[in-house]
Amino acid sequence: MPELPEVETIKRTLSPQLQGQTIARVTIHHPGVIAAPDPDSFARLLTGREILSLGRRGKYLLMHLADAYCLLAHLRMTGRLILVDGAAALEPHTHVVFTLNGGA
Numbered sequence: 001m002p003e004l005p006e007v008e009t010i011k012r013t014l015s016p017q018l019q020g021q022t023i024a025r026v027t028i029h030h031p032g033v034i035a036a037p038d039p040d041s042f043a044r045l046l047t048g049r050e051i052l053s054l055g056r057r058g059k060y061l062l063m064h065l066a067d068a069y070c071l072l073a074h075l076r077m078t079g080r081l082i083l084v085d086g087a088a089a090l091e092p093h094t095h096v097v098f099t100l101n102g103g104a
Helices: 004-018 039-046
Strands: 023-028 051-057 060-065 069-074 096-100
Touching (some): 004 051, 004 060, 023 039
16 A cells, blocks of 8 residues: 555646646446445546646545545555556556546
């Protein structure tokens, strides 16, 4: 499980790349990783929202979105969030894909 400094590093690395982007599409490959709301509502609520900033609370990564929404992510055992361009192949254990307006 990632330690606090690793979560902070991920936040600082992704923040300049994600800030100001809009979530164009949410593709859920493993619905069991979505705690709430149900996966269909999750995808619908996040689609079209701008990413305002990234934060951290303990080992949770916070993605502050437009309209006072906040996506809370725990990195579990792998501790991985991967930012790739639209043409890159997905890793075999990818659970959720957020397609951004910039193609990432």
